[in-house]
Amino acid sequence: MSERVRTRRIPAEFIDIMTNPGTPGSNDLSVRSRLCLELIRDVFESGLTKKQKCYIMLYYRDGLTMQEIADRYSVNRSTVSRTISAARRRFEKRAAPLFR
Template sequence: MRDTRFDSRSSEWIGDMTVWLRETAEDNHDQLERLRRNLRRAREQELTPRQREVLALYYDRGLKMSQIARKLGINRSTVSRTIGRAKQRLYRYLQYTL
């Protein structure tokens, strides 16, 4: 069986490819900015107040679902379902705005 360890030339090649990919990649700054803007709009317009609150605690503040459940006095499964439904609404909204 042949030895497949990386030698210095193969790692040089990988480095060269990485640099080439970085230099030739398209600039997607405008697309990302539009996505962020639409996501902010969707959070305000499409979600219920409870969904906005739960998403803010989960994604913006980084709380775990069990912590959110304790804080809001609801079951962890309710938090999970609320996040899932909110994500579905956001995906559906963003699908038509992109």
């Protein structure tokens, strides 16, 4: 049986900088990068529900599987999957103008 390789679209370092402005390395960013990061942080903070933010952090930053998150919160894995997918769609929709 082969081991499943988990991939993440968002690097943990980016999540750390996005959620903790004082993260080491956040001051090394260019002005344009900092502006984009501030706008993305704003979308993350105001554009996602508390549950979406929680699941996104556990999944991308902490590297938990959807099943591990589901077990922790006593919900189905599909609920976690749908919540993360909805968060991605919501985030992408609100952040889309930043990347035009």
